[in-house]
Amino acid sequence: MARPGRRQTGARRTTPREQRRTRRRDLVSVLTAAAREVEAAARRGRVTPGVRATFQAVALMLREERARVLAGAGGADGHRAEQLKRLDGIATVLATTAVRDAGLLALLADDAVVSDAARSRRRELLRELGVEPEPEQAAPAQVATAPAGTGRQVVPQSVVSRQLANPFLAPDFSAAPQRAARPQRLAGWELLGPLLASFERAGGGAPACMALPVPTARFTPAGHELMPHQGQLVAAAAAGHRTFLLADEPGLGKTAQALLAAEAADAYPLLVVVPNVVKTNWAREAARWTPHRAATVVQGDGETVDGFADVVVVNYDVLDRHARWLGDLGFRGMVVDEAHFIKNPTSQRSQHVLALADRIRTRTARPLLMALTGTPLINDVDDFRAIWQFLGWTDGGTPRGELMETLEATGLTPADPGFSAAARRCVIDLGIVRRRKVDVAADIPARRIADLPVELDGPAGRSIRAAERDLARRMVARYETALANRSAGVPDGGIDTELVRRVARAELKEASTAQSGENVFSMMRRIGLAKAGLAADYAAQLARSAGKVVFFAKHVDVMDAAEEAFARQGVRYSSIRGDQTPTVRQANVDAFVEDPDVAVAVCSLTAAGVGLNLQVASNVVLAELSWTDAEQTQAIDRSHRIGQTEPVTAWRIIAAQTIDARIAELVEGKAGLAARALDGSDEEASATADVRLGALVALLTDALGAPAGQGAAAAS
Template sequence: MARPGQRQKGARRTAPPKQRRVRHQDDVISVLARTAREIEAAVLRGRVTPAVRTKFQALALMLRDERARVQAAPGNGSHRAEELKRLDGIAAILAATAVRDAGLLALLAEDTSVSDAARSLKREMMRDLGIEPAPEEIASAETATAPADTESRVVPQTVISRQLANPFLAPDFSAVPQRTSRPRRLAGWELLGPLLSSFERAGGGAPACMALPAPTARFTPAGLELMPHQGQLVAAVAAGHRTFLLADEPGLGKTAEALLAAEAANAYPLLVVVPNVVKINWAREAARWTPHRPVTVVQGDGETADGFADIVVLNYEVLDRHLGWLGDFGFRGMVVDEAHYIKNKTSQRSQHVLTLSDRIRSRMARPLLMALTGTPLINDIEDFRAIWQFLGWIDDSKPLGELADALEDIGLTPADRGFYAAARQCVIDLGIVRRRKLDVAADIPARRIADLPVELDGQAGRSIRAAERNLASRMVAQYETALANRSSDAGVEGIDYDLVRRVARSELKDATTAQSGENVFTMMRHIGQAKAELAADYAAQLARSTGKVVFFAKHIDVMDAAEETFARQGVRFSSIRGDQTPKARQANIDAFVNDPDVAVAVCSLTAAGVGINLQVASNIVLAELSWTNAEQTQAIDRSHRIGQAEPVTAWRIIAAQTIDTRIAELIDSKAGLAARALDGSDEEVSSSADVQLDALVALLTDALRAPSRHVGALRS
């Protein structure tokens, strides 16, 4: 789909045919603008639900059609120009919003299919505006509701050619061995909950990693060298293991491990499903580590795909149109990169991945299945479910196959004290591989995070501190109102911390649903804007004294401000953003890596935090804070990875005497789920929502403790 506000290649400037308009066009543009603002507000709050994505795509379609209508309409030229200007403004809002979320950004790609939900919502919006849909839109709607084989939408011509060229190339669906039934002692027990809980309870130095054999270099091409930990996984595949949750920390070379694992298993043809931004990188890595295996990257409808390739790489967003032939292609292996993308089992991308995995497992004896992710758990232990199901370890309700047998063999039930540790080990033995940088310290130099407090002077600093005071005062008022409305026997001495958390939770809920007004999210954005020039100035100093620097920011306007600073100072930079095509993105990465005069890479924290290698730099500037330790770590690990020859320092720019400082402390105190579930740590489970809530709790608590408050205000 074309970017909003732009015509698709080859499109004529004509309005959609036979659309009867009842309302005035200005009403249409106003509705489009209001809808764009609603989407923008949802993204700023971090609430990018499937409904928001559907609304985004429907709005983009409406915007394209309205632009075509305005351009083709007769009449006053100045009026037409004014309408086009307003439409371009809406397009700019959509583009800027999409940069903040990879899922929205993918909807603007030319090869993205339009979902049935988006088409339906577009028709509803048109009806509400008094626009009669074009005949082809009505026909499309009827087709969408009619029974159809949706898995056969697209079959690339070269795939057909492969099937016709040689009968011996037809898929060899090896017989799946029939499992003999055995008595199930645990048949009446609910087991998935206890299995997940066994990881949540893990601690006391029990890392999640299966036993691995001595490393092998047998499958490594001449001139290249694997690290010992990489060679161990390849050796496990050579010994016959076939399912893996490869959860090595970012930067430890998972891509090379997966490619050589396929070589060791002879798992060809191999299907690789990846985020759109790393398709080119996967093709390059495949050419490097398996140079004798042809690789093809599927773009859009697959017109340029090579049906005879051994390795097929495509992105999550185009799976829907290729499910039919992919399921029948005869793949002997499937790799899912950044597997946390499928954590939401109700999402379309997850359902497509699980469908393909199920089809491969049903038709192939012991295929190679690998889920790659450095952050398998983001917000909840339930994030494991989709990954385990992809690997064939469980289904929606129970353990399957080898896992079910292993649980029977331990001779315990969830009512027994030792069940959880033993059950956790059963899952790990199926193929969880987790190595930390600490475990391979000899291979990778040290990493440290250094905080640089900065003072926000001038009007920006004053307005931010005033906004914090207003937010604290608002919560204090809510707290005191709640106290005043209590019954007389419900008193609490001093500060009621349970009530503090309830007030903070209410404020956080309001912040995620409010359309406007100052809240914790808008404050963090304003702080980022105020820090932008200071952070860029420091990055420029680093670049002059130490060499290349990676500059990360969360918001597009912070990136813009930083790039303006670099331009003024004569510092050459490369910009890596979410709104770039894969080709343009790779060109910017290559410029930073290969051109000695390009000193800084200005990167989007969300769009460039995964899937790229920037190890040419050993200094990173984090201009804005993330809400999670995992996102911050992902960004740092673009440089702190195998091949890095120097210690890596991440310089966090912290706005002193603001909520920024408190959030930095909270992020550092919460290492995330992976620490407990996979690394055997006793650290608390946390998520982005935890940090947001705790920041508000701290703000309210500090306000209640302030000496300027009258003691009588703390009524009990």
């Protein structure tokens, strides 16, 4: 029986096509009204369970509609753009509302459980649109973002802000290649073992590097220049190659190649996982090679992380506590530096890296994945397993995707004589890039100095920075006292540079005669000791990657600390010190030069800086800075001398944000001045100022609040 007062008609049920047309016309309006209801409730502080159900239902429907429009179901391009703009407006309302209530904010997480009330509310909203809800299907299993056993997880606040800025952006799989069904000809064969064996048994003339295109400089920032071998890899990325095992020897610029490859592939945001010792250097190199891309370094719990940065640098040691949010950030590329760190697939470190790579592959079509290491093999060919799995070439046990297809295309099986060579070529063509210094000697200078800044964390770093502040305050007090005791002050509130130099000289004189207390000499010794472990770690990495390394330090206790670190890591070393007899000294030199198992020569910067022939090594680590460029040059020339067949790289380990960095700049500046004088330049060369004095002048000038550049001028 019809209701009174209501006209009965012969209404028919709408067809599915009409339902979809109605939904497309009215969905945004319905979602906007529902979002505004939630917003009003949050403002009044009355967020009931029903309000939360509406909030989650709107969020679910918003994601679905956005994915549908992005997939091309929104009509003409202009109409689709307008629809996306309106949907983004609703997303903004929900995001700003969620900030008011922690319960709403939790509903935006990818792993948030959809409540029965939210499902019911979603069905109600669909019926308002005249659409009969489809039967619900079981939700797909979540992709793991971290291995089992992950400990305490943190999410930096700036990362939350980034997610709130656009929390409903669905992964874009539109560019994913459509592969045919997996071929079956090799399905019954065990393939990973023969693949690994093909590298173990390769002859001396076997190829070690994929074919690379002509170098490009298209992505190189103004004022910088890539070497040809670097430009080749960037060109490969620009041409569409997306996985690389970059195994160039140290000193050939792998960092720049990776950053510019990401630029060529538009692989941002980019995740970079590195050892702690090179974390700061990666941020500095990112600022140099991709200056228009913001970079951030994850320290500790990530309180200082910039969640909107394009390049996120994190070290292996803290990866466990950040694995979850890193997996959800939406990276389109991932670089693993010193990739031999993940050679053990069962370690937690490796599992986190592999899980993150899998997560990126599920969210991004053809991401850029790069493993950087000068040492792809340390023990045996099994070290390849985890690296190949990270790159997506295998699943840990069998070839997958493109590798399987190329193996099928050979027409061979492991039983055929030519399979080994063909299989090795297939793997190399997936992206193995290996160049040695001797191979590209024409590209690089015969001798170069590379600065490696490191952060001094923990109590030692805090103590050093506090001592530096105390030294600056002491000099400021002396400066202000001298200024107050004279009749004429400094005009316009500026700085009396001559008085600054006199105060610095007085401080330096007292430091040279002091038996105790904190001064510039004791501070540099403490900095050297704090850097010893990091410098030793880097020297050990170099030794594994490129052969023998010469390690220089100024102080005996720094040498002791480095040798203890080498012993813990099982790295054999020779010790060359000033208190040794000539016989002992020569025996240690001979051991380093002649014994292939002695990887490092630990040398005193003053005692071993002259009179030694150590050209068996092409890498030098300067753990502590010299006060003069001449002393530094003499140390480097122990390796860079007649008989050396490879270019020499000297790695200066510099404590960032300390007086150590000032001294490095001053030594470099005085070196340029000396070169101009020796080269007969027309420019008048003034006497080389004492670097120690210059460092104190710069420290005091900065403490007095000089404008940028005035401190450097006063130190000259």
